[in-house]
Amino acid sequence: MPIEMLVTAGIETLLNQLLKADANAVDKIASLKGKVLKVNIAELPKPLYFIFSSQIDVLAKYDGDADCCMDIKLSSLSRLQDSSQFTALIKEGELDMSGDPMVASKFSIILKELDIDWEEHLSRYTGDVAAHKLLQGAKSSQAWLQNNMMIARHNIAEYIIEEIRLAPGALEIANFCDEVAELEQQCKQFEMRLALLSRKEDV
Amino acid sequence: MTDKSNNTTHFGYKTVESDQKVDMVASVFHSVAAKYDVMNDLMSMGIHRLWKRFTIDCSGVRPGHKVLDLAGGTGDLTAKFSRIVGDTGSVTLADINDSMLKVGRAKLRDRGIVGNVTYVQANAEELPFPDNHFDLITIAFGLRNVTDKDKALASMFRVLKPGGRLLVLEFSKPDSEALNKVYDFYSFNILPKMGELIADDGESYQYLAESIRMHPNQETLKGMMETVGFESVEYHNLTGGIVALHRGYKF
Ligand SMILES: C[S@@+](CC[C@H](N)C(=O)[O-])C[C@H]1O[C@@H](n2cnc3c(N)ncnc32)[C@H](O)[C@@H]1O
Numbered sequence: 478m479p480i481e482m483l484v485t486a487g488i489e490t491l492l493n494q495l496l497k498a499d500a501n502a503v504d505k506i507a508s509l510k511g512k513v514l515k516v517n518i519a520e521l522p523k524p525l526y527f528i529f530s531s532q533i534d535v536l537a538k539y540d541g542d543a544d545c546c547m548d549i550k551l552s553s554l555s556r557l558q559d560s561s562q563f564t565a566l567i568k569e570g571e572l573d574m575s576g577d578p579m580v581a582s583k584f585s586i587i588l589k590e591l592d593i594d595w596e597e598h599l600s601r602y603t604g605d606v607a608a609h610k611l612l613q614g615a616k617s618s619q620a621w622l623q624n625n626m627m628i629a630r631h632n633i634a635e636y637i638i639e640e641i642r643l644a645p646g647a648l649e650i651a652n653f654c655d656e657v658a659e660l661e662q663q664c665k666q667f668e669m670r671l672a673l674l675s676r677k678e679d680v
Numbered sequence: 681m682t683d684k685s686n687n688t689t690h691f692g693y694k695t696v697e698s699d700q701k702v703d704m705v706a707s708v709f710h711s712v713a714a715k716y717d718v719m720n721d722l723m724s725m726g727i728h729r730l731w732k733r734f735t736i737d738c739s740g741v742r743p744g745h746k747v748l749d750l751a752g753g754t755g756d757l758t759a760k761f762s763r764i765v766g767d768t769g770s771v772t773l774a775d776i777n778d779s780m781l782k783v784g785r786a787k788l789r790d791r792g793i794v795g796n797v798t799y800v801q802a803n804a805e806e807l808p809f810p811d812n813h814f815d816l817i818t819i820a821f822g823l824r825n826v827t828d829k830d831k832a833l834a835s836m837f838r839v840l841k842p843g844g845r846l847l848v849l850e851f852s853k854p855d856s857e858a859l860n861k862v863y864d865f866y867s868f869n870i871l872p873k874m875g876e877l878i879a880d881d882g883e884s885y886q887y888l889a890e891s892i893r894m895h896p897n898q899e900t901l902k903g904m905m906e907t908v909g910f911e912s913v914e915y916h917n918l919t920g921g922i923v924a925l926h927r928g929y930k931f
Contacts, residue, residue, distance in 0.1 A: 481737075482730040511743065511766050530763035531792050541742030 481523045481537035488525065489535040495591040496532060502590040505583065506533065512580050515543035520551045527584065545576035558592070560585040728821075729756075731923050734916075735818060735849050736760055738927060744768040745815040750804055750836065751775055751822020755784035755793075761816075762793050772809075774802040804832040809839040820849040824895040834908040840930045846910060852917070852924035853897040859920045867892060898924050 496502050509529035517524045526539040549557065553571040556562045560582040566572035574581060735757065741747060743766040749758045752773040761771045773788075775781050781799050788797060802808050804819065804826050817836050826832045836846055854860045867889035875885025896904065898915050901924075905913045910928030917924050 482733045485737075486730060486733055528764055530766070532763065534760060534763055536737055538737040539742070540740040 481521075484521065485525065485535040485537050489533065492535070492591070493532045496587075499590060502587050505587050505590065506531075509580065509583050509587075512545075512577075513539065513541065513543045514580050514584055515539075515546040517546070517548040518551055518554070519549070543576065545578065545580035546574070547581055548573035557585050558589040727919060731849060731918050731925075732756055732760075732820060734918060735820060735847055735925055736764075738916075738925060739816055739818065739847060740845065741765060741816055746813065746841075747771045748807075748809070748814045748817045748836075748839065749773050750807075750817055750819040751825070752818075752820075753777075753780045753784060753822070755788050755797075757818055757820055758784070758797060759788055759791060759793050761818075762788075762795075762797050765796065767796060770796045770798065772798050772800055772814075774800045774804075774807070776801065776803050805835055806831075807835045807839050811838055812841045813839045815841055815844045816847070817844070818847045818849070820847075821851070823848055823850050823901075824891050829896070830904060830908065833905055833910075837909045837930055842930055845927060845929050846905070848901065848905070848926040850901070850924065850926075851892040851895060852901075852921055855917060855921040859922070863922060898926075901926055 496506065506529055510531075512529050514527040514529075515524050516527065523537040526536045526543065528534040528536065528539075547557075549566075549572050553566060556566060556571075563572065563574070563578075563582070563585075567574065739747075739761075741761055741764050743764070745765045746769060747758075747761045747765060749755070749761060749771060752758050752775050755773050758771050758773045765771060773781070773784055775784070778801055781801060785799050788794075800808065804822065805828050817840055819836070823829060823832065833846075840846060854863050868886075871889050872882040872886040875888075876882030895901075898917070898921070902913050902915055905926060905928045909930065911931050913926065913928040915924045915926040
């Protein structure tokens with residue numbers, strides 16, 4: 478599974494969750510409806526496309542034309558929340574921008590409104606990307622594979638929790654938890670059976 | 681899959697009369713429609729969302745496009761396409777099953793997806809749309825349920841615009857023997873149990889597991905797509921080939 482899917486899923490979930498809780502930001506996003514912003518983050522292997530509608534969709538691949546394109550380093554991301562910094566960032570060589578600057582500055586206002594700690598959120602994934610790259614170089618290494626699987630599993634679990642939180646109501650969750658508890662019981666039984674079976678196989 | 685000489689086809693591992701299969705498949709999805717989304721998350725441990733995300737990234741979809749989400753069920757892909765194609769584009773959610781369409785429509789309406797989505801009850805084998813109509817067709821976890829897959833693929837080819845593309849997301853054959861074994865155990869022992877626990881419907885999920893096994897593998901499906909006219913057909917294995925995304929173009 479391409480690792481970008483975890484990145485886009487994570488960012489998209491986070492953004493929209495925060496958007497939902499913030500009436501101001503929702504109004505602001507309406508003025509970006511139909512626009513596409515491309516952001517190249519130097520540390521990530523693929524660009525991120527932000528597609529604005531009633532919410533924000535995040536893709537790693539998009540065939541249409543973006544209205545605005547930004548190239549930036551991970552370390553400068555947090556400064557994007559202040560559009561008055563754009564000129565300074567460009568001068569420092571930290572930011573490159575082409576296309577409609579209004580899209581970028583409106584997005585920057587939304588980000589400010591949402592107040593996201595980008596570095597913290599993305600560092601989770603950059604570790605993964607590094608792992609992914611290394612993995613491609615050393616595909617046969619068993620230990621590596623397991624390590625990567627563990628990171629991936631951890632991220633997926635976290636991601637599911639975020640997405641699930643969005644969906645069902647409290648009653649559903651309570652019911653869901655009961656069902657999961659039951660399932661857990663089943664899994665334990667399954668594990669025991671498996672242990673038994675593999676012991677048999679060892680003999 | 682269909683044996684033309686005596687008109688039988690596979691329903692999971694049971695062999696049934698062809699025209700019966702459509703009804704049987706329909707009843708499976710009637711019985712799982714309501715809890716379908718929860719089951720999807722649990723069965724695939726949430727990974728189906730990532731598979732679908734990858735599908736969207738490979739779709740090339742953009743504002744103004746006409747999209748057909750075939751066997752679209754509860755409309756996960758439709759929701760996203762609807763936002764991307766915008767007011768100038770349109771998405772058609774087509775499914776053979778009325779209950780799935782209803783659940784899908786209610787869900788999308790709740791999420792504020794209205795305006796550019798239409799809902800059509802249709803059989804993939806005989807699509808009720810004009811020739812050269814859509815820029816993109818997706819069929820996610822739907823083709824394996826279709827009785828005559830060749831006929832369905834030909835029908836999709838017909839309604840696709842020249843330059844358009846078809847994406848088939850479907851369970852496939854894991855590329856390692858070890859994974860295959862684990863996966864078999866999961867499918868035949870755990871999955872139906874989960875179906876029983878959560879949807880109170882083990883039999884339907886037993887059918888799902890079986891239908892996954894009967895589905896053509898990566899190379900076979902690629903060949904089938906080429907036979908009906910698709911070009912530049914390629915596939916991507918996802919999660920070790922448990923799922924594959926096939927893509928083909930009409931030129
Ligand atoms: C497993 S669901 C997939 C739903 C959705 N695409 C998703 O990925 O979540 C399969 C769907 O295929 C539909 N289906 C089965 N046979 C069909 C046919 N011949 N034509 C159209 N839809 C069909 C079922 O009603 C069901 O909604």
